[in-house]
Amino acid sequence: MTEDEPTTEDGVWLDCSNSAVRRAARRLGQLYDDAMGETGLKGTQFSLMTQIVRSEEPTLKRLAKAMVMDLSALGHTLKPLIRDGLVELVPDEQDRRAKRVRLTAAGVAKQRELLALWQQAQNRFDEAFGREQAEELRRTLAFISSSEFTQAFSRKQDQ
Amino acid sequence: MTEDEPTTEDGVWLDCSNSAVRRAARRLGQLYDDAMGETGLKGTQFSLMTQIVRSEEPTLKRLAKAMVMDLSALGHTLKPLIRDGLVELVPDEQDRRAKRVRLTAAGVAKQRELLALWQQAQNRFDEAFGREQAEELRRTLAFISSSEFTQAFSRKQDQ
DNA sequence: TTGATTTACTGGTATATACCACTATATATG
């Protein structure tokens, strides 16, 4: 083997937390998307649909907060799912500014179908990474995603 | 305080590694982008420019690998930086299929300017999260990003 | 009750990122 095309990923800049987490997100995106197979949906879309179920007809605002996502970004992300009849928006009765998000019947069925595929990917992740460590990593990442962490980060601003 | 608008982020689906890492990526993206301030660039663009420097005139292919990014995605991501005169592509002498990526003089200056802002954000992160833990997290994420991990994950495929 | 402010969402625009089909170049094979 000559020295070109090194298999070791040399020279990678590993010092930035932001960069590190995005790299990992790209990698896991590929892995989980693969696992979604021929369903036509991506891992991100499955996550979003699952969060909608968990949140029990959240408003867009609340769902955006749960996803740590910009409200308008969420709106755009939902469009393909609405177009494909998996998700629908229902005006709130009390507050006519608000819209509630829910899965359609087709959406519920699709989410169930994807759940099995997701579980396989998740199992593979846990086995490859170690179940204990995987759980700890998810807790760690949830902490970083929390507004508590954002506040701690922001407080450091003034020296 | 009444029970509407709960400040606790309840009902968040925390079980998915893919979802967890993306949520954290969105959060850190906001934080690091903020830190880039009025420079007109985002944290991702700074990371990319820094990786270009570290890789010493990589080809697009090698840079994509270092970033754990799809080759064509990298091409698209580079476009605004090329348009703004911060990055340039130079055809390789030996292999005329390949193009090498490098910062222009303006790009080098800009990267240095951003470095100081990035360092502040990174310091805040390390203080808020704990320096030791931050380093361990980055190592962990680098492992997940590695092809070694992808192989381990993929081997689990066949039961 | 009316005017000011805040809140929830929408649409536009820009970057981030992936996959696919295509082109051009390089390499391997008979």
Place this chain on the structure above:
DNA sequence: CATATATAGTGGTATATACCAGTAAATCAA
């Protein structure tokens, strides 16, 4: 050498995601 194959990059299209400027509805204040 000529052809088959593999490699590097480009362009199109689609989703992911952010910020900003608007609109409409709710709430607060005088």
